[in-house]
Amino acid sequence: MPSNDKNTVVLQKKPWVLICLSLVIIGLGAFIVGLMGRHPERAWQAYLINFLLWSSIAQGGLLFSVVMHTVKARWSGPLSNLAESFTAFFPISFGLFLILYLGRNDLFPWLHQDLHGKEVWLNIPFLFARDSVGLLILYSLGFLYLYHAFWLKLDRSISSGRIRTFLYKQWDQHIPDAQTCSRRMTVFGILYILAFALILSLIGFDLVMSMDPHWYSTLFGAYTFVKAFYVGLGGLIILASALHLLPEIDFRLKPSNFHDIGKLFFAFCLVWADFFYVQLVVIWYGNIPEETAYVIERTMTPPWNSLAWFIFIICFILPFFILLNKKIKTKPQFMSILCTVVIMGIWLEHLLLIGPALNPHGSALPLGLMDGLIFLGFSGLMALAVTAFLNLFPELLRVTDGEVT
Amino acid sequence: MGTEYRVMGLFTDENRAVSAIEAIKDSPWSLRRVHSPVPSHKISDALDLKKSKIGYFTLAGGITGFFAGFLLAVFTASQWHLIVSGKPIIALVPFFIVGFEFTILFAIFGNVVGLIHQMQLPEFTGLEEYDPRCSGEHFGILAACKADELERLKAFFQNRGGEINIFSKKQEHQ
Numbered sequence: 001m002p003s004n005d006k007n008t009v010v011l012q013k014k015p016w017v018l019i020c021l022s023l024v025i026i027g028l029g030a031f032i033v034g035l036m037g038r039h040p041e042r043a044w045q046a047y048l049i050n051f052l053l054w055s056s057i058a059q060g061g062l063l064f065s066v067v068m069h070t071v072k073a074r075w076s077g078p079l080s081n082l083a084e085s086f087t088a089f090f091p092i093s094f095g096l097f098l099i100l101y102l103g104r105n106d107l108f109p110w111l112h113q114d115l116h117g118k119e120v121w122l123n124i125p126f127l128f129a130r131d132s133v134g135l136l137i138l139y140s141l142g143f144l145y146l147y148h149a150f151w152l153k154l155d156r157s158i159s160s161g162r163i164r165t166f167l168y169k170q171w172d173q174h175i176p177d178a179q180t181c182s183r184r185m186t187v188f189g190i191l192y193i194l195a196f197a198l199i200l201s202l203i204g205f206d207l208v209m210s211m212d213p214h215w216y217s218t219l220f221g222a223y224t225f226v227k228a229f230y231v232g233l234g235g236l237i238i239l240a241s242a243l244h245l246l247p248e249i250d251f252r253l254k255p256s257n258f259h260d261i262g263k264l265f266f267a268f269c270l271v272w273a274d275f276f277y278v279q280l281v282v283i284w285y286g287n288i289p290e291e292t293a294y295v296i297e298r299t300m301t302p303p304w305n306s307l308a309w310f311i312f313i314i315c316f317i318l319p320f321f322i323l324l325n326k327k328i329k330t331k332p333q334f335m336s337i338l339c340t341v342v343i344m345g346i347w348l349e350h351l352l353l354i355g356p357a358l359n360p361h362g363s364a365l366p367l368g369l370m371d372g373l374i375f376l377g378f379s380g381l382m383a384l385a386v387t388a389f390l391n392l393f394p395e396l397l398r399v400t401d402g403e404v405t
Numbered sequence: 406m407g408t409e410y411r412v413m414g415l416f417t418d419e420n421r422a423v424s425a426i427e428a429i430k431d432s433p434w435s436l437r438r439v440h441s442p443v444p445s446h447k448i449s450d451a452l453d454l455k456k457s458k459i460g461y462f463t464l465a466g467g468i469t470g471f472f473a474g475f476l477l478a479v480f481t482a483s484q485w486h487l488i489v490s491g492k493p494i495i496a497l498v499p500f501f502i503v504g505f506e507f508t509i510l511f512a513i514f515g516n517v518v519g520l521i522h523q524m525q526l527p528e529f530t531g532l533e534e535y536d537p538r539c540s541g542e543h544f545g546i547l548a549a550c551k552a553d554e555l556e557r558l559k560a561f562f563q564n565r566g567g568e569i570n571i572f573s574k575k576q577e578h579q
Contacts, residue, residue, distance in 0.1 A: 277501070284498045287490065324464070 020384040027377010034370045044103035045358050046371045049350040050378040051100065052207065053231065053343070055093040056200070056224075057382070060232015061086030061239075062142050063196055064264075065149070066189040075260050078253060081153065081396040082243070083236050087146050088389035089382055090139040097135055100207075101128055109357050110213040118213060127206055134199040141195050145188040151181045155395045163392060200225035208350070211357035215294040217283070223275040230268040231346050234339035237261055239386065241332035243397065251397045255330035262329030265339070269323065273316040297356050303365045307352055315345035347375065410555045411437060411534050411572040414562030415543040419445055422544035425565050426451045429548050434558055438547040440539035448544070459519040466515020467508045474507025475500055534572040543568075 034043025065080040067073075100107065101124075110122050151171050158164065175181050201221025209220045217223075240261070243251040283291045299308045319342055328334055351367065359366045390396060416422040422439075426448065429436045441448050478500040486494055520526075539545040546567075550558045555571075562569045 281498055281502070287492075 016387065017384070020380040020387065023376045023380025024384065025377075027374050027380060030370045030373035030377065034374075040103075041106035041358060042366060042368075043370065043374070044106040045351075045354060045366065046374040047096075047103065048100065048107055048207065049347060049354060049371075050374055051093070051096045052203070052350055053347050054089065054378045054382050055096070056228030057231050057235040057343070058086040058089035058093060059138065059142075059196060059200065060228040060230070061236050062145075063193065063229055063232055064236055066142075066145055066192050069149070069185055070189045070193065075257070078251075078399045079236065079240060079257060079261055081398075082240055083232075084146055084149060085239070085386045085389045085393075085396060086232070086235065087142055088385035090142060092381060092385055094132070094135055094139060097132060107358075108210070109360075110210060113213060115213055122210055122213060131203060131206055134195075134202050138192070138195045138199040141188055141192040145185060145192050148175070148181050148185040148188065150393070151175050152178060152185075153395055154393065158395070161392065196228075197222075197225050200228050208353050211354050212294055214290060217279050217291070219275065219279045219282075223272075223279060226268070226271050226275050227346060227349075230265075230272045231343055233261065233265045233268055234342050235382075237265060237332075237339045238336045238343075241336035244332050245336075249397065251399060253332075253399065258332055258335060259326065259330045262323065262335055265335075266319070266323040266329070269316060269319045269342070273312075273320075298352055303363065304352060304356055307348060307365060311345050311349045311352060315342055315349065408552050408573060409549055410552060410558075411547055411549050412555070412558050412562065413534065413536055413545050413547045413570040413572070414565070414567035415536060415538055415545050415570065416565070416567045417542055417544070418566070419447060419544060421565055421567065422546060423447045423451045425546055425562065425567065428561070428565075429546070432561075434548045434550045434554065436546070437549050438534075438545075440535075440543075440545035440547075442539060442542055442544065445544075457523065459516060459523055462519025462522070463512050463516040466518070467512035469515070470507040470509070470511025471504045473511060475504040477507070478503040536570045545570075 031043050031047060034040065034046070037043070061083045063083075064076075065083040068076040068080050104124055105111065108122075108124070110118075111124070115122055147167070147170075150167065154164070154167070156168060159168070175184075201224060204221050204224025208224065209216065237258075240253060240258070243249050244253050244258075280295065283295055286292075298304045319338060322328055322338060328338075351365075351371075355362075355366055414425055416425065422441075426436065426439065439448060439452060479495050482494050482496075482500075488494065534547060536543070536545055546562075548558060559569055559571070
């Protein structure tokens with residue numbers, strides 16, 4: 001396909017790859033400088049927040065394709081293809097998780113606390129064992145889904161590269177026909193959805209909620225995975241808009257595609273706020289000091305209270321009122337800006353959840369230039385992964401006319 | 406020349422109906438109305454309809470409802486001043502639920518009122534120039550023409566594979 005060859009050439013263009021690489025190097029540099037400095041815990045805090053955020057974008061991004069396949073949606077073909085490119089971040093995310101082990105002394109305030117029996121669950125070997133097994137299961141299911149999805153999508157006349165040769169060989173041995181393939185996709189898809197809910201809950205409990213080991217909310221897990229789908233959709237809209245707007249790349253979506261994904265993003269904006277509120281209202285009614293302390297610290301005492309309101313405004317109030325409008329949802333330029341704002345907001349939201357535990361006596365927000373640079377580094381990493389993936393499988397950028405099943 | 410004829414072309418195929426609509430728009434005849442047995446995006450796209458205003462009724466209803474619900478909760482709570490487990494009399498967090506429920510209720514009311522207003526209901530006289538087949542499986546396209554154009558308009562629909570139904574509308578002779 002000449003058009004897709006063109007796409008490959010554009011994606012391989014040096015400036016883009018160089019920009020991403022330099023972002024990664026800047027981020028890495030900032031992280032190392034932070035580690036060498038007086039407050040290595042600040043560098044680890046930024047690292048953890050970015051790990052959580054970018055992993056959930058990747059996991060939530062693939063979830064879009066999986067859900068669309070499972071419910072047999074027909075409007076989402078080209079967007080599903082793009083969503084699958086986020087799987088490129090899975091191995092990176094797993095590696096990033098393992099690196100967290102090095103920062104265990106700075107990251108887990110409960111290490112030096114009396115846990116009153118909770119140490120059965122909250123200890124470093126068990127935490128890393130269960131979370132890495134969990135992530136491994138989640139990512140394997142994602143790749144198994146992808147393996148079958150690609151059987152239906154890849155153009156087998158392109159035969160370059162070791163990965164493709166390997167895939168073709170495996171397919172010849174294991175997949176007899178399209179129907180079987182689609183059925184297995186559904187099975188692995190549903191398993192991925194279940195794993196998404198369970199594993200992301202686990203990650204939310206272990207890496208975010210445990211920061212304050214005496215506080216608990218049973219809904220925190222559900223809140224975590226809903227948030228992951230929210231940012232995953234945001235990431236997908238940014239990717240689709242960027243590719244749609246680049247004149248060099250032959251990838252054009254219809255306004256109705258943007259409208260539909262915009263509606264889904266809008267819906268999950270509401271679901272996210274709903275899960276937040278559902279937790280809040282129960283804690284408010286119960287009014288038990290061990291539960292309310294967490295909320296009071298984050299929403300009523302400075303410096304966190306202004307941050308909490310800021311997050312609520314840019315992640316819910318602003319998108320809610322803007323996305324009521326139909327026309328805005330069909331404008332990729334505008335939507336990508338809005339989604340970027342929301343993703344930044346969710347970054348800050350992670351800071352709000354994690355920050356007070358890691359900076360117990362701080363009077364100012366633990367936010368500085370280093371945090372921004374590390375964020376840029378991770379975004380460069382994500383951009384590199386997605387670019388490499390789309391280079392490898394340019395068919396994913398093919399927009400077939402009409403409905404794709 | 407005082408008689409204006411109205412001809413309805415009846416199609417069983419959506420795509421043919423759409424292409425007939427497109428062709429009538431570029432012709433001297435005027436398009437009066439289109440009936441569809443099912444909701445059709447293709448037809449509404451071809452007609453280039455103005456955006457419906459019903460959404461604004463829904464929005465207005467929703468906003469009114471939010472404040473109505475919130476104020477109802479505030480009003481009822483302030484009638485008693487009964488302090489329950491140390492909570493404030495006017496507590497914002499739980500009143501939000503009442504506000505939310507009323508948002509939905511009033512948005513639906515607004516929507517129904519908008520629907521009635523925009524569709525100019527109630528309508529007792531019934532549609533003139535209507536073919537009951539449009540409630541069955543036919544797409545009906547009503548076009549108007551002068552008497553001398555009648556044959557061409559009939560042929561236009563028939564050539565496109567449609568059946569026709571002719572209504573004549575008498576106008577005052579000059």
